[in-house]
Amino acid sequence: MTIEARHLHFHYDNETVLNDLSLSIIPGEITALVGPNGSGKSTLLKALSRILRPQSGEVLLEGKPIQSWSARAVARRLALLPQSPEAPMGLSVRDLAGYGRHPWRRAFQGSGPEDRAAVDRALGLTGMTSFADRMLGSLSGGQRQRAWIAMALSQETDVLMLDEPTSFLDMAHQVELMQLVERLNVEEGRTIVIVLHDLNQAARIAHRMVVLNQGSIAADGKPAEVMTAQMLRRVFGVESDLISDPRRGTPLCLPYAAYFSGPDLEP
Amino acid sequence: MILRESLRVLLVLVIMISIFALSLTQGAGSADATTLLEVLNGFDPRNTDHLVMRDLRVPRALAAMMVGAALGVAGALMQGVTRNPLASPTLMGLNAGAGLGLACTLVIAPGASFVALIVSAFLGAGIGVGLSLGLGLAAGGASAPLRLALAGAAVSALLGAIGSGVVIVGEIAQDVLFFTAGGVQGVGWDELGLAAPWIVIGLLIALLSSPAVSLLSLGEDVAAALGARVILTRSVAAVATLLLAGAAVAIAGQVGFIGLAAPHLARFIVGQDYRRIIPMAGLIGATLLVGADLAARTLNPPHETPVSLLTALIGAPVLIWIARRSARVL
Numbered sequence: 165m166t167i168e169a170r171h172l173h174f175h176y177d178n179e180t181v182l183n184d185l186s187l188s189i190i191p192g193e194i195t196a197l198v199g200p201n202g203s204g205k206s207t208l209l210k211a212l213s214r215i216l217r218p219q220s221g222e223v224l225l226e227g228k229p230i231q232s233w234s235a236r237a238v239a240r241r242l243a244l245l246p247q248s249p250e251a252p253m254g255l256s257v258r259d260l261a262g263y264g265r266h267p268w269r270r271a272f273q274g275s276g277p278e279d280r281a282a283v284d285r286a287l288g289l290t291g292m293t294s295f296a297d298r299m300l301g302s303l304s305g306g307q308r309q310r311a312w313i314a315m316a317l318s319q320e321t322d323v324l325m326l327d328e329p330t331s332f333l334d335m336a337h338q339v340e341l342m343q344l345v346e347r348l349n350v351e352e353g354r355t356i357v358i359v360l361h362d363l364n365q366a367a368r369i370a371h372r373m374v375v376l377n378q379g380s381i382a383a384d385g386k387p388a389e390v391m392t393a394q395m396l397r398r399v400f401g402v403e404s405d406l407i408s409d410p411r412r413g414t415p416l417c418l419p420y421a422a423y424f425s426g427p428d429l430e431p
Numbered sequence: 432m433i434l435r436e437s438l439r440v441l442l443v444l445v446i447m448i449s450i451f452a453l454s455l456t457q458g459a460g461s462a463d464a465t466t467l468l469e470v471l472n473g474f475d476p477r478n479t480d481h482l483v484m485r486d487l488r489v490p491r492a493l494a495a496m497m498v499g500a501a502l503g504v505a506g507a508l509m510q511g512v513t514r515n516p517l518a519s520p521t522l523m524g525l526n527a528g529a530g531l532g533l534a535c536t537l538v539i540a541p542g543a544s545f546v547a548l549i550v551s552a553f554l555g556a557g558i559g560v561g562l563s564l565g566l567g568l569a570a571g572g573a574s575a576p577l578r579l580a581l582a583g584a585a586v587s588a589l590l591g592a593i594g595s596g597v598v599i600v601g602e603i604a605q606d607v608l609f610f611t612a613g614g615v616q617g618v619g620w621d622e623l624g625l626a627a628p629w630i631v632i633g634l635l636i637a638l639l640s641s642p643a644v645s646l647l648s649l650g651e652d653v654a655a656a657l658g659a660r661v662i663l664t665r666s667v668a669a670v671a672t673l674l675l676a677g678a679a680v681a682i683a684g685q686v687g688f689i690g691l692a693a694p695h696l697a698r699f700i701v702g703q704d705y706r707r708i709i710p711m712a713g714l715i716g717a718t719l720l721v722g723a724d725l726a727a728r729t730l731n732p733p734h735e736t737p738v739s740l741l742t743a744l745i746g747a748p749v750l751i752w753i754a755r756r757s758a759r760v761l
């Protein structure tokens with residue numbers, strides 16, 4: 165499943181959010197999308213998944229303009245979990261996960277054995293099986309987030325796009341989710357695009373890191389190439405030390421100060 | 432769980448049928464259950480009770496049923512599409528627009544027929560919804576549901592004020608009373624024939640779009656990501672709401688609370704899936720209005736108690752009960 169963005173331009177009223185952005189997602193890879201708040205990460209994911217239509221430029225899915233695919237056909241190939249989704253609080257976890265089966269069903273068709281199996285599997289993968297019959301309103305923020313991830317998983321798509329899926333998770337569940345992402349990638353060959361604010365986590369699991377800054381790609385490549393003190397200063401505005409992860413050898417950044425641009429601080 | 436749910440659905444059906452039957456057999460005059468059976472066996476045009484049954488009771492009960500169903504379904508559609516649990520057809524400029532259309536017609540053509548009034552109320556409702564949608568969606572974008580709710584409230588207030596002005600200046604307060612009090616008294620086969628097709632079309636559209644509305648209730652980004660056609664669904668739901676609530680307000684005036692309470696009651700019975708909420712809200716709305724109409728006729732005969740008063744009396748406690756029982760569900 166190839167996804168290619170060509171010269172995307174997107175703006176709200178007068179604010180440019182994506183500026184002549186081109187990117188091609190490599191099938192079978194984990195691509196981590198990072199960047200400061202407001203740099204356009206969520207907007208890019210929505211454009212890549214046909215939810216937003218850019219004012220100019222185009223996204224190609226398997227070489228065909230994504231707008232020429234039906235929403236349902238896209239949803240069978242690509243699952244997107246938006247940044248802060250909200251569902252009716254009275255919905256049960258299982259029902260929410262069941263919505264992920266929608267692209268595979270006809271409108272009034274009930275859920276068949278395949279659907280139930282996919283939902284059970286998604287609940288199992290996210291550790292939500294024991295919460296299956298709880299209402300969303302009775303869950304903690306992290307549990308709710310895992311219920312949403314279960315929905316995206318039950319969609320059983322080749323491509324999975326996750327927008328900050330770890331923001332409410334405790335340490336153990338963050339690590340667990342990272343492991344899940346890697347497993348889906350390695351064992352099932354799924355293509356994953358994930359927005360993360362934790363650069364070290366991103367560097368650890370991603371084959372490729374794409375750094376967004378003000379709607380353009382500021383850096384793109386293997387984590388070891390992208391995570392440099394200079395990039396962290398220029399894009400994120402922090403001074404940091406970089407060391408190597410003792411377990412994997414991927415770069416780890418340790419920010420120690422905010423970076424003030426002044427004449428005497430310029431490198 | 433599933434058994435309990437189907438039991439509840441069954442219970443609602445039984446209640447609805449019993450109330451409908453009661454509504455045909457109770458009321459002023461001597462027409463009763465025997466009359467109903469007689470009429471079913473062979474209508475006798477010389478028998479007054481038969482005439483009462485055929486020309487008054489049956490169309491009135493049918494009208495209450497259709498209007499109630501229309502309001503319940505319209506409310507469910509609006510709540511699903513706007514993700515606003517307080518959305519109801521009363522907002523969105525519908526009732527205010529209908530009232531204004533009616534008042535204008537009464538001032539311009541004092542002797543207008545009931546049919547002309549129905550048509551002008553429906554047109555007014557259309558203008559009200561059109562204005563609300565136009566203002567609410569003009570800018571587009573993410574916060575559309577909230578903007579829509581605000582626009583609806585503003586348009587309602589504006590059209591309502593103009594309508595009151597027309598009523599005062601035209602001195603037609605007595606003539607519009609039937610509209611403000613609400614109810615299906617005076618609805619015969621002709622009026623029913625005028626409104627029923629629109630309501631039936633609206634109900635069909637609502638049922639067909641219910642899977643998409645269910646998706647929209649998860650938020651438009653998630654819905655789109657799952658393959659829903661967001662703008663199409665919104666527009667179709669808006670058209671269905673207009674047909675349903677517009678036709679309802681045109682023949683029954685301002686009947687409050689059903690559009691708000693029926694979807695919540697439905698949710699309580701069948702859960703959060705709009706594929707089931709929408710038909711259930713229709714059933715419950717129908718039951719509520721047939722019941723309210725029955726009460727309106729029988730509480731204080733020969734006077735009619737205003738139906739809008741009764742629906743509020745039935746609807747409000749029910750709503751409060753639900754809110755207390757399941758604060759988290761709303």
Ligand SMILES: Nc1ncnc2c1ncn2[C@@H]1O[C@H](COP(=O)(O)OP(=O)(O)OP(=O)(O)O)[C@@H](O)[C@H]1O
Nearest residue numbers: 176181199200201202203204205206207208572573
């Ligand atoms: N509906 C909207 N209307 C107007 N501007 C918007 C809207 N949504 C986003 N923006 C603007 O677009 C820019 C990019 O937003 P986007 O959500 O893509 O950023 P992001 O990189 O995902 O940020 P974050 O890390 O905070 O999630 C921001 O400056 C934001 O203010």
Ligand SMILES: [Mg+2]
Nearest residue numbers: 205206207247
């Ligand atoms: Mg974002």
